[in-house]
Amino acid sequence: MLRSRGRDEEFRRRVGALAVAAEKAGITPTEQERLQVIGSRLVGREWPERPFLVTAIDAESGEFRTFDRDSGVPLVSAVAASCAVPGVYPPVTIEGHRYVDGGMRSGTNADLADGYDRVVVLAPIPRGVGPMASVDAQVTGMLARVAVVAPDQASRTAIGRNVLDPAARVPSARAGRAQAMSVVDQIRDAWTG
Numbered sequence: 001m002l003r004s005r006g007r008d009e010e011f012r013r014r015v016g017a018l019a020v021a022a023e024k025a026g027i028t029p030t031e032q033e034r035l036q037v038i039g040s041r042l043v044g045r046e047w048p049e050r051p052f053l054v055t056a057i058d059a060e061s062g063e064f065r066t067f068d069r070d071s072g073v074p075l076v077s078a079v080a081a082s083c084a085v086p087g088v089y090p091p092v093t094i095e096g097h098r099y100v101d102g103g104m105r106s107g108t109n110a111d112l113a114d115g116y117d118r119v120v121v122l123a124p125i126p127r128g129v130g131p132m133a134s135v136d137a138q139v140t141g142m143l144a145r146v147a148v149v150a151p152d153q154a155s156r157t158a159i160g161r162n163v164l165d166p167a168a169r170v171p172s173a174r175a176g177r178a179q180a181m182s183v184v185d186q187i188r189d190a191w192t193g
Contacts, residue, residue, distance in 0.1 A: 035077065056092075066112065085101050121147070146190060147189070149186070149187070
């Protein structure tokens with residue numbers, strides 16, 4: 001079992017090595033296949049004009065990295081890297097480095113919003129798991145008005161035990177839409193308060 005015990009980059013390196021090994025063993029789709037899938041799911045292939053960060057972890061060093069429109073990295077590659085769940089999807093090659101899921105550091109990376117006046121965090125995994133920082137830890141001390149939206153019980157039930165299960169997509173979307181009505185005031189207060 002992998003454990004962090006305060007050595008987050010070491011943990012991420014170990015998970016990154018497992019991701020590379022899974023790819024070499026043919027357990028994951030190929031990198032090119034995954035890039036095609038991600039590209040087909042994006043609304044566009046160009047970075048938006050407004051600020052937008054995509055997170056990933058260097059599979060070899062364990063270092064956290066962000067990509068944006070000024071990084072010179074194609075949007076499809078950045079998103080594919082951020083979605084490269086180790087052992088499920090292959091690491092993505094960017095500038096000679098292999099990158100995996102940016103959620104290995106945090107399920108939200110909410111601390112990247114520090115300095116903004118208003119922050120709405122959609123936290124699919126609100127509590128830190130292993131080395132992942134919890135959303136509460138990341139937003140504590142922010143001077144912004146913050147609203148954190150995490151799955152309610154109905155949404156957690158719809159998501160199920162396997163967050164990557166395609167069969168959960170429709171019930172999860174329905175549960176999320178139903179939950180939206182219960183959090184609209186919280187979000188309005190943070191956004192306009």
